[in-house]
Amino acid sequence: MSDPMRGWYDDAAVRGQRRRILHEDRERGLVLFPEKEIPYLGHEAVVALAPAARDALVARHLYQYLLYTVHLETKVVNRGVAMVANDEADYAIAPQTRLDAFKIYCDEGYHAMFNLDVVQQIERATGVASLPYDFRPRLDRLDHTAHRFFPEHPRLGRLLQVAVFETVVTATLADLPRDPTVYRVVRDVVGDHARDEAHHHAFFVRFFRETWTHLTAGQRVAVARALPHLIDDCLRPDVATIRRSLIAAGLPAPVAADVVADCYAEPAVRAVIRRSARHTLALADSVGALDLPGVRDIVGELGLAR
Numbered sequence: 001m002s003d004p005m006r007g008w009y010d011d012a013a014v015r016g017q018r019r020r021i022l023h024e025d026r027e028r029g030l031v032l033f034p035e036k037e038i039p040y041l042g043h044e045a046v047v048a049l050a051p052a053a054r055d056a057l058v059a060r061h062l063y064q065y066l067l068y069t070v071h072l073e074t075k076v077v078n079r080g081v082a083m084v085a086n087d088e089a090d091y092a093i094a095p096q097t098r099l100d101a102f103k104i105y106c107d108e109g110y111h112a113m114f115n116l117d118v119v120q121q122i123e124r125a126t127g128v129a130s131l132p133y134d135f136r137p138r139l140d141r142l143d144h145t146a147h148r149f150f151p152e153h154p155r156l157g158r159l160l161q162v163a164v165f166e167t168v169v170t171a172t173l174a175d176l177p178r179d180p181t182v183y184r185v186v187r188d189v190v191g192d193h194a195r196d197e198a199h200h201h202a203f204f205v206r207f208f209r210e211t212w213t214h215l216t217a218g219q220r221v222a223v224a225r226a227l228p229h230l231i232d233d234c235l236r237p238d239v240a241t242i243r244r245s246l247i248a249a250g251l252p253a254p255v256a257a258d259v260v261a262d263c264y265a266e267p268a269v270r271a272v273i274r275r276s277a278r279h280t281l282a283l284a285d286s287v288g289a290l291d292l293p294g295v296r297d298i299v300g301e302l303g304l305a306r
């Protein structure tokens with residue numbers, strides 16, 4: 001199989017992509033985020049808000065997506081990628097794989113930087129400030145799951161977190177770059193990111209399969225059982241941040257809580273998670289992980305079964 005990071009020196013955004021700059025005259029009539037992808041925008045309490053408050057909600061929804069990525073890249077993905085690059089997994093990492101991991105490390109640092117750059121450019125252009133982003137609850141949840149399934153192998157837990165994040169495919173990353181209703185600068189940066197991530201995806205499919213061959217029978221069961229939980233930890237929407245944004249738009253706290261409850265009902269949330277997780281679950285299935293004892297029950301309990 002060819003090396004998924006082979007073309008990195010020529011293709012990676014960090015190697016050749018010029019800075020993406022917001023030009024207000026190119027963005028007229030466009031939206032900051034696909035409005036159909038914002039579940040609460042059609043809620044009657046939100047429809048009743050003034051247009052400026054609704055625009056600010058859309059801006060903050062975009063910021064939330066971009067800032068989630070900033071934290072994720074630097075606090076979860078690069079934490080695990082650095083372990084691969086430095087040959088600190090529980091088995092010997094091949095020399096080429098170590099170099100590829102450092103390429104990914106550079107990519108993720110650049111993704112974090114250009115996402116924050118775009119947040120700041122849009123804040124200046126629109127006058128809508130981002131709210132403080134608290135990544136700690138998600139990181140705690142991910143680390144809690146890793147510790148629960150791998151109390152003796154913390155490295156394995158951290159590597160698995162990365163393998164999950166790097167193989168799920170969210171609708172935003174897949175579809176937003178081609179959405180003609182969205183700000184060009186937003187389409188451009190998300191498209192730059194998606195192109196790099198296609199290579200990372202291929203790398204981590206290979207890496208997961210390679211890691212699997214080094215696991216004991218007991219570790220395989222733990223990995224297979226942890227995966228659905230890590231998928232949920234990774235993809236579950238951050239409703240606390242959404243609630244804060246609704247309150248900032250002028251909704252009283254109890255109304256904001258009702259809007260979130262109405263628009264993020266569990267079946268709807270699970271349908272979105274299931275869709276984004278399908279490649280990761282197919283990867284697990286390809287090594288036989290889903291057929292290990294108890295695994296399909298967990299997949300079903302978390303609403304991930306197709």
Ligand SMILES: [Fe+2]
Nearest residue numbers: 073108111197
């Ligand atoms: Fe990335």
Ligand SMILES: [Fe+2]
Nearest residue numbers: 108166197200
């Ligand atoms: Fe990545």
